[in-house]
Amino acid sequence: MEIVVCVKPVPDAETRLRIGADGSTMDIEAVKFVLAGYDESAVEQALLLKEANPGSKVHVISAGPAPRTEEVLRASLALGCDLATWVELPAGVSPDPIATARAVVRAVSAAPHDLVLCGKQAGDDEAGLFAGALAELLSIPDFSAVLDLRWDPGTSRLRFQRSVEGGLEKWEAPTPCVVALQQAWNDPRTAKLPAILKSRKLPITKVAFEAPPASSGTTRSTKFELPPPRTGAKLIEFKTPEEAAQKLVKILKEEAKVFP
Amino acid sequence: MPDFALTPEQESLRDLARKFARTEMAPHAAECDRTPRFPEEIYRKAFDLGLMNLNVPAEFGGSGLGSFDQCLIVEELAYACGGMTTSIIANCLALEPILLGGTAEQKLRFLAPFCAEYHLASFALTEPSGGSDAGSMRTLARREGDHYVLSGEKCFITNAPHASLYTVFATVDPSLRHKGVTAFVVPRSAKGVLPGKDEEKMGHRASSTSTIRFEDVSVPATDRLGAEGEGFSLAMRTLDQTRTPIGALATGIAQAALDHAAGYSLKRQTFGKPISEHQAIQIKLANMVQAVHAARLLTWHAAWTIDRGQKGTLESSIAKCYASDAALHVADEAIQTFGGYGYMKEYPVEKLLRDAKLTQIYEGANEIQRTVIARELLRGYA
Numbered sequence: 001m002e003i004v005v006c007v008k009p010v011p012d013a014e015t016r017l018r019i020g021a022d023g024s025t026m027d028i029e030a031v032k033f034v035l036a037g038y039d040e041s042a043v044e045q046a047l048l049l050k051e052a053n054p055g056s057k058v059h060v061i062s063a064g065p066a067p068r069t070e071e072v073l074r075a076s077l078a079l080g081c082d083l084a085t086w087v088e089l090p091a092g093v094s095p096d097p098i099a100t101a102r103a104v105v106r107a108v109s110a111a112p113h114d115l116v117l118c119g120k121q122a123g124d125d126e127a128g129l130f131a132g133a134l135a136e137l138l139s140i141p142d143f144s145a146v147l148d149l150r151w152d153p154g155t156s157r158l159r160f161q162r163s164v165e166g167g168l169e170k171w172e173a174p175t176p177c178v179v180a181l182q183q184a185w186n187d188p189r190t191a192k193l194p195a196i197l198k199s200r201k202l203p204i205t206k207v208a209f210e211a212p213p214a215s216s217g218t219t220r221s222t223k224f225e226l227p228p229p230r231t232g233a234k235l236i237e238f239k240t241p242e243e244a245a246q247k248l249v250k251i252l253k254e255e256a257k258v259f260p
Numbered sequence: 261m262p263d264f265a266l267t268p269e270q271e272s273l274r275d276l277a278r279k280f281a282r283t284e285m286a287p288h289a290a291e292c293d294r295t296p297r298f299p300e301e302i303y304r305k306a307f308d309l310g311l312m313n314l315n316v317p318a319e320f321g322g323s324g325l326g327s328f329d330q331c332l333i334v335e336e337l338a339y340a341c342g343g344m345t346t347s348i349i350a351n352c353l354a355l356e357p358i359l360l361g362g363t364a365e366q367k368l369r370f371l372a373p374f375c376a377e378y379h380l381a382s383f384a385l386t387e388p389s390g391g392s393d394a395g396s397m398r399t400l401a402r403r404e405g406d407h408y409v410l411s412g413e414k415c416f417i418t419n420a421p422h423a424s425l426y427t428v429f430a431t432v433d434p435s436l437r438h439k440g441v442t443a444f445v446v447p448r449s450a451k452g453v454l455p456g457k458d459e460e461k462m463g464h465r466a467s468s469t470s471t472i473r474f475e476d477v478s479v480p481a482t483d484r485l486g487a488e489g490e491g492f493s494l495a496m497r498t499l500d501q502t503r504t505p506i507g508a509l510a511t512g513i514a515q516a517a518l519d520h521a522a523g524y525s526l527k528r529q530t531f532g533k534p535i536s537e538h539q540a541i542q543i544k545l546a547n548m549v550q551a552v553h554a555a556r557l558l559t560w561h562a563a564w565t566i567d568r569g570q571k572g573t574l575e576s577s578i579a580k581c582y583a584s585d586a587a588l589h590v591a592d593e594a595i596q597t598f599g600g601y602g603y604m605k606e607y608p609v610e611k612l613l614r615d616a617k618l619t620q621i622y623e624g625a626n627e628i629q630r631t632v633i634a635r636e637l638l639r640g641y642a
Contacts, residue, residue: 193276193310193323200269
């Protein structure tokens, strides 16, 4: 089967983020961008399907500026994706999820696809809008919070589960469709050193970015601010666990008034 | 202009090593040190990811990295555990004599099957009566027709109890001193190869070290590396290649010690403020970070020199010697920053001091490094 995976470069979780001088963007100086979280699960799902269905191909697509976008595409190739397409955005352009869907839809349409995978939401803004927007633009169905996706070649249908409040739903769907994956349920693999070296030499198809019309209703961020520093932590000094528990109960009753 | 920026490829290699070190090695470092335990499952994972036979060309199944890229990886691994790193990179040391001295046929015969699966190899040079004085070697290689008979004992051999292949240095005639030393490839399965029991060590306790006895071991002449008498030069050329990654290993330990000390100094309060605000601690941290930077840059410079095809004897000796001394000093100062807590095994810094100590001793003791450095230096004035 032909599988397209859409990924987004996001700041490494260990990066210390700073707000830019204009107050409405993040300062990306010295920020390390990676393939993360939900997207790793999407790539892993694509590779699992490829392994279960010999002859399958995985095509990874990303829209974003240099060099971070090339790096997540190469990371995906190192993991085992077969083809990569980069919709190159000029530096400083950071489209919202719907504009991003518009930016990649042409590349996705041009790639043969039985299935389009992506993370349920991006690891940075966590908007969770991209999959729905892309499905709408492609006029195909979409499913979110999916795990354990399998392909039944006999019926040409997908079988999967969706995580919902308090449990799991079992689903079946026709292809093609857009599927947004739940995070880290499939223990994403680590690329091996020889594959990393090889991925540096693989071709990446570059596609020029066509700016969406100004009336396309995109949102923009107006202000970032850091959460206020946390205060009010109280250390209980104690010699025995009994003493600690007694002091804690007293505070909960008399100061926090959690119970009478 | 020299460029200190890493390429995207080097960043990816470093990221791989960092991820492996922090998720697979670090969580087990304290336990493997305390028990002690040789965590073979971690070494298998390192092999699976291509982090083990770093210096072996890809055509023989290795990772085919140059010295600089090896150093980037080794520093990251050592940040998590020096002992595990020693066991992971021991193959590089053991296989280097085959890379440098083996014929095309020998490389294919020994390296390709070895690197195709998880295997460990050991470099067997040191003897009970002499480490630095390798010319005084006593392990004998007696020629008998189309084979040699090896007899003698090696000691302090990394991974020896777990290895399947040894590169062994023995002498065809002790009276020839250096000129009698000859190198052989000996499989563990050969009759009369007897690794000893694990030594109890001060540090690097996740690694395994033992003696190996050779009791009339028959080795085909076709398994000799180079000609008779070329072994000493082969051993020295091997160490020229592998000394620089020891500088990287020491740098990793030093960086870990600095990070622990700096992090602790921001949290620990005395006299009503974090100890990081006391000048006494600031001066310590400032000296520590200087040593770490210098260790890394000297290591990078030595690796860069070697990757340009030069021998790099002076540069690699400086890097190994300086970085290992720096690691011991920085680990010592990290313990001092932690005070009494630093001396307790519950905290991570005392292990760093014990692990740092070995880097001053193995792969050429720092006294030998200084002899080499002085010799190379004075050559320029003679």
